[in-house]
Amino acid sequence: MTITALTTYRSLEFPNLLWLEAETADGVVGLGETFYAAEAVEAYIHANLAPIVLGMSAVDIEAVHYRTRPYIGFVAASTELRARSALDIALWDVLGKLTGQPISVLLGGRIRSQIPVYNTCAGNQYVRGTKLGTTQNFGIASSGTDQNYEDLDRFLNDPVGLAGSLLDMGIDSMKIWPFDFAAESTQGQFISPAELDKALAPFKAIKKEYGDRMQISAELHGMWNLSESLIICQALDEIGMRWIEDPVFLTNPTGIQELKRTVRSRIAMGETRGGADDFKIFLDTGALSLLILDIGWCGGLTEARRCAALAGAYLTPVAAHDCNGPVVLSASVHFCQATPNAYVQEIVRAFYYGWYAEIVTELPPIVDGAISAPEGPGLGMELLPDFKVRESTLSRTTRYQMT
Numbered sequence: 001m002t003i004t005a006l007t008t009y010r011s012l013e014f015p016n017l018l019w020l021e022a023e024t025a026d027g028v029v030g031l032g033e034t035f036y037a038a039e040a041v042e043a044y045i046h047a048n049l050a051p052i053v054l055g056m057s058a059v060d061i062e063a064v065h066y067r068t069r070p071y072i073g074f075v076a077a078s079t080e081l082r083a084r085s086a087l088d089i090a091l092w093d094v095l096g097k098l099t100g101q102p103i104s105v106l107l108g109g110r111i112r113s114q115i116p117v118y119n120t121c122a123g124n125q126y127v128r129g130t131k132l133g134t135t136q137n138f139g140i141a142s143s144g145t146d147q148n149y150e151d152l153d154r155f156l157n158d159p160v161g162l163a164g165s166l167l168d169m170g171i172d173s174m175k176i177w178p179f180d181f182a183a184e185s186t187q188g189q190f191i192s193p194a195e196l197d198k199a200l201a202p203f204k205a206i207k208k209e210y211g212d213r214m215q216i217s218a219e220l221h222g223m224w225n226l227s228e229s230l231i232i233c234q235a236l237d238e239i240g241m242r243w244i245e246d247p248v249f250l251t252n253p254t255g256i257q258e259l260k261r262t263v264r265s266r267i268a269m270g271e272t273r274g275g276a277d278d279f280k281i282f283l284d285t286g287a288l289s290l291l292i293l294d295i296g297w298c299g300g301l302t303e304a305r306r307c308a309a310l311a312g313a314y315l316t317p318v319a320a321h322d323c324n325g326p327v328v329l330s331a332s333v334h335f336c337q338a339t340p341n342a343y344v345q346e347i348v349r350a351f352y353y354g355w356y357a358e359i360v361t362e363l364p365p366i367v368d369g370a371i372s373a374p375e376g377p378g379l380g381m382e383l384l385p386d387f388k389v390r391e392s393t394l395s396r397t398t399r400y401q402m403t
């Protein structure tokens with residue numbers, strides 16, 4: 001079971017994604033993934049993680065998790081934590097392949113066979129570039145249609161058509177972020193009545209047409225100061241949101257504590273933070289209605305399990321984040337199948353029905369608005385062999401040196 005090699009893959013076509021394969025002496029290979037600053041994560045894996053974990057047993061996942069806890073770069077979804085997350089997912093995949101069991105079974109067994117999805121209404125090119133956190137990385141393509149799922153263009157220009165297209169697929173929950181343009185123009189310091197009306201229009205139009213048949217969530221991306229966020233959240237309260245996500249940036253608990261005093265909607269956040277100890281600070285406020293976990297950022301499946309148990313003790317559900325890549329999506333679905341307080345699984349249908357299939361052999365099937373894990377042991381998917389050898393794919397391997 002000795003871990004004998006770590007191989008990373010990153011792609012010039014998908015420059016934010018980083019894949020990791022952990023290979024054992026028995027020839028079993030496990031797959032992991034993370035997102036953001038892929039080159040930095042790659043460097044950290046080879047320079048800092050490899051010397052620790054090469055030579056360790058791949059099935060001693062807790063030991064690897066413990067020994068790779070960084071001294072710095074520990075709080076929030078840092079480069080160090082993202083690298084550790086990718087490694088952790090890969091080791092659960094190894095364990096699955098060694099035992100012939102899906103990860104959901106290894107996590108304790110399934111409490112549900114499938115989990116409902118909601119659609120994050122991004123388009124195919126959303127956050128494809130490395131200019132992160134700006135509307136310039138929205139990758140908006142015009143003339144969105146049902147065929148190409150340019151859902152960001154559609155929520156701005158054809159929200160009712162977009163909602164109808166999702167309902168036709170059996171998806172009755174969606175998330176949009178029309179406030180970001182106004183936020184960027186004032187650095188989140190002021191929203192004018194006209195900008196507020198413009199951003200509220202898609203929500204109102206969808207609710208008018210479909211009522212409660214479509215559940216809508218608002219993503220604010222942590223871009224607003226407290227007073228403007230409060231104005232926006234109260235206006236959204238009147239329309240009726242499933243949840244409001246990252247209404248302020250999650251640097252400390254003050255903002256959500258203040259919002260919770262008057263905002264009726266569920267407040268969701270957490271994807272930018274990492275680890276159970278970190279989440280406790282925010283759960284302690286009592287202001288969080290939904291903890292959002294990215295398994296490729298929070299410390300992997302090992303840490304996600306702790307986060308969910310902790311949230312459960314606060315009577316709070318967890319939702320799995322997916323706006324990054326197909327491997328984390330599969331890990332997330334296994335996690336949701338085995339986690340009692342899992343609430344919903346995020347998907348981006350433009351990714352799922354688009355480029356995800358260029359990268360992996362299988363995807364978690366979606367049927368009637370619910371997703372289940374792929375069949376087979378471990379994650380139930382591999383990187384496609386031809387993706388690994390594309391000219392635009394860069395790989396790097398560090399091997400165990402027997403001394």
Ligand SMILES: [Mg+2]
Nearest residue numbers: 219245246271
């Ligand atoms: Mg989010």
